[in-house]
């Protein structure tokens with residue numbers, strides 16, 4: 001589903017590589033944790049897969065597309081197959097929960113009847129049924145992240161990229177979010193999650209890829225956060 | 230359709246957030262397009278006058294009267310031989326192609342014309358047929374080609390002077406030409422201001438909606454879809470500005486020219502509100518082009534995928 005072939009990213013000429021010759025294969029339906037200390041290049045990897053950044057070396061394939069030859073005007077088509085969730089939720093404060101989620105479909109020009117059925121369905125899935133009329137500031141952090149996940153998933157993307165989705169949440173709330181991501185993963189969605197949260201990684205027992213200074217230093221199925229000691 | 234409704238909703242938000250900037254855009258386009266249109270109308274006026282008058286103007290070759298001090302008239306009144314020679318020059322291969330018609334005005338005819346024009350004045354009473362001058366009235370195919378004829382006959386024996394009626398009109402055209410230039414110059418300056426202002430407005434609008442456009446990009450909205458509300462915002466303001474300019478010109482021409490100036494200048498074919506309407510589509514088109522250009526500049530950096 002996502003394949004990195006010897007991918008490097010150097011932001012500024014002369015700077016050290018943020019991503020250093022990474023080769024990685026993520027299968028369809030896989031759940032992968034990207035771990036590593038701050039500045040190890042996790043977010044950069046996710047941005048490369050979204051084609052928000054272009055690699056300075058190597059090739060990236062996402063959902064069967066070669067990103068190096070993908071035309072600029074086709075980038076939106078790529079992004080429709082990828083949902084993204086961030087640590088800071090990135091909700092629109094002046095829109096209700098329902099409208100925040102509907103926004104993702106509206107801007108793709110989806111018909112009204114489709115929006116009216118899909119959005120409640122998705123809110124239901126993320127555990128927010130009945131909260132559609134609330135505004136983001138009327139929700140807890142965990143609930144806000146659920147809205148963000150609903151928005152990322154409402155178009156049923158094949159891939160979900162999550163950059164520290166539990167970074168702003170307490171452990172109990174984080175567990176809830178992880179259950180939700182696991183449920184989404186079970187629908188066949190490939191998930192790549194960058195995180196610092198060792199408890200979660202240890203609990204989930206999914207594939208773990210560890211980066212250090214931009215390079216992969218560990219790739220372990222059913223792994224834990226710290227290296228196996 | 231939900232897509233159109235969505236764009237309209239975004240557009241409304243944008244306009245509401247930027248009321249004062251939008252008003253500024255409207256005013257600047259209004260003023261700049263008024264000058265553009267004023268330049269166009271002046272040009273049309275020049276065209277009208279040329280069409281009208283160039284048809285009527287002629288080159289007059291005055292022949293020597295009995296008492297002229299001009300050297301070519303040293304032999305006294307023009308002779309029949311000299312007249313024939315001048316006519317031959319006008320009919321020669323090098324000059325004839327420029328000439329439409331040649332009319333010979335006799336002294337009697339010149340006298341009659343004077344009597345008619347100056348009836349009742351001392352001029353009409355003091356003059357006699359013999360004092361009048363015989364002349365060839367040459368109508369040119371292209372009135373601008375006066376010099377060819379003048380060069381061919383001036384200085385020949387029997388020719389007193391050559392006069393081009395067009396020269397009497399020329400100062401007026403120069404004034405109108407300068408008015409056009411002034412108007413076009415002001416238009417150019419104002420258009421630059423308009424482009425800068427529209428660019429800034431759209432940029433501010435895009436910045437104030439960074440959050441939304443960021444999410445749009447992430448969920449895979451197309452570039453056009455993201456940019457459309459901003460483009461329409463600019464185009465709308467510019468179009469309103471162009472309509473105001475048209476309104477101002479329409480009423481300006483209606484009251485200043487049709488109602489007032491046309492009465493005191495009945496001999497001239499002045500521009501009318503029809504002319505304003507004729508340039509109307511162009512003005513709106515220019516406004517939209519301005520907005521499109523500005524959006525392209527403004528949006529290339531702020532909402533790129």
Ligand SMILES: Nc1ncnc2c1ncn2[C@@H]1O[C@H](COP(=O)(O)OP(=O)(O)OP(=O)(O)O)[C@@H](O)[C@H]1O
Nearest residue numbers: 011012017018036037038039040041042043044045
């Ligand atoms: N836009 C940018 N311009 C220049 N350098 C950047 C940019 N983004 C990231 N970097 C650099 O690239 C390196 C990797 O950054 P990245 O954000 O991918 O790390 P990370 O693993 O996500 O860190 P964190 O866990 O703190 O989020 C860092 O050294 C960072 O300074």
Ligand SMILES: [Mg+2]
Nearest residue numbers: 042043044163
């Ligand atoms: Mg990061």
